[in-house]
Amino acid sequence: MSMDFRNKVALITGGAGGIGRATSLAFAKAGARVVVVDRDAPGGEETARQVRDAGGEARFVAADVTRSAEVRGYAQAALDAFGRIDCFFNNAGIEGKVAPTAEYDEDLFDTVIAVNLKGVFLGLRHVLPVMLRQGGGAIVNTASTAGVAGSPGLSAYVASKHGVIGLTRTAASEYGHAGIRINAVCPGPTDTRMIRSLEEQSAPGGSNSVRERYQSAIPIGRYAVPEEIANLVLFLSSDLAASITGGQYLIDGGRLASPAALR
Numbered sequence: 001m002s003m004d005f006r007n008k009v010a011l012i013t014g015g016a017g018g019i020g021r022a023t024s025l026a027f028a029k030a031g032a033r034v035v036v037v038d039r040d041a042p043g044g045e046e047t048a049r050q051v052r053d054a055g056g057e058a059r060f061v062a063a064d065v066t067r068s069a070e071v072r073g074y075a076q077a078a079l080d081a082f083g084r085i086d087c088f089f090n091n092a093g094i095e096g097k098v099a100p101t102a103e104y105d106e107d108l109f110d111t112v113i114a115v116n117l118k119g120v121f122l123g124l125r126h127v128l129p130v131m132l133r134q135g136g137g138a139i140v141n142t143a144s145t146a147g148v149a150g151s152p153g154l155s156a157y158v159a160s161k162h163g164v165i166g167l168t169r170t171a172a173s174e175y176g177h178a179g180i181r182i183n184a185v186c187p188g189p190t191d192t193r194m195i196r197s198l199e200e201q202s203a204p205g206g207s208n209s210v211r212e213r214y215q216s217a218i219p220i221g222r223y224a225v226p227e228e229i230a231n232l233v234l235f236l237s238s239d240l241a242a243s244i245t246g247g248q249y250l251i252d253g254g255r256l257a258s259p260a261a262l263r
């Protein structure tokens with residue numbers, strides 16, 4: 001029982017940057033062969049290059065997670081490259097715009113749901129059959145603290161992430177008997193492009209005050225770094241977590257530990 005991923009294949013969506021890139025590198029350092037998926041081809045190729053520079057094996061597959069044919073395509077590409085999929089990090093996501101619910105743009109609402117919720121569903125839809133044929137696997141879906149609590153101005157994002165937790169619970173209950181474990185991670189603010197976009201939307205022009213306000217609501221006093229989220233994803237994907245399925249795991253520096261921290 002260990003976090004040894006030698007002879008394993010890990011498939012990561014949203015791998016062109018942030019949490020997905022850090023997790024791709026962490027899987028590779030632990031011995032996995034890695035398939036990086038993203039709609040951002042230069043960013044995805046760069047992640048694959050970084051994996052190879054670190055001595056690992058990686059392929060990049062360009063795909064939009066909202067398109068069923070492209071999701072089927074990335075699962076097939078992983079099989080073509082490495083013959084199996086042991087670990088699947090279903091992670092691609094977008095933040096949408098910050099606006100109160102009564103003013104939230106209807107088309108943008110659909111887009112956020114399409115990427116964050118339907119994209120995760122399509123990943124499950126096309127990777128689960130592969131794992132069923134293999135006789136097992138481990139899946140981690142990226143939810144958020146916004147999957148377990150409201151967040152003013154982010155109605156589409158919050159709805160999508162609550163949905164990811166519902167999908168995770170349901171699929172875990174359906175496939176546990178088949179040796180497939182499915183969990184969700186719920187990061188709080190993490191230092192990636194996404195949190196910088198939300199800061200910029202809250203205070204156009206790059207005021208430091210938003211970052212300070214966000215960080216002051218976190219008991220540990222800082223954002224997570226993507227490598228910390230990667231550590232949790234690897235643990236949940238490893239044999240050490242063999243009896244863990246259907247769960248959602250906060251990694252938020254204590255942000256949701258107190259109702260006051262929700263402000």
Ligand code: NAD
Pocket residue numbers: 013014015016017018019020037038039040043063064065066091092093094095115119142143144145186187188189190191192193194195
């Ligand atoms: P990020 O913007 O760096 O990464 C998101 C990646 O998803 C990008 O590489 C982007 O190109 C890709 N992507 C977006 N739409 C796609 C599509 N339709 N098809 C394929 N790829 C697509 O930000 P991140 O923080 O690393 O986000 C990763 C995940 O973590 C997201 O699901 C996000 O909601 C979640 N999350 C982030 C934070 C945070 O504070 N950064 C907090 C909680 C949850």
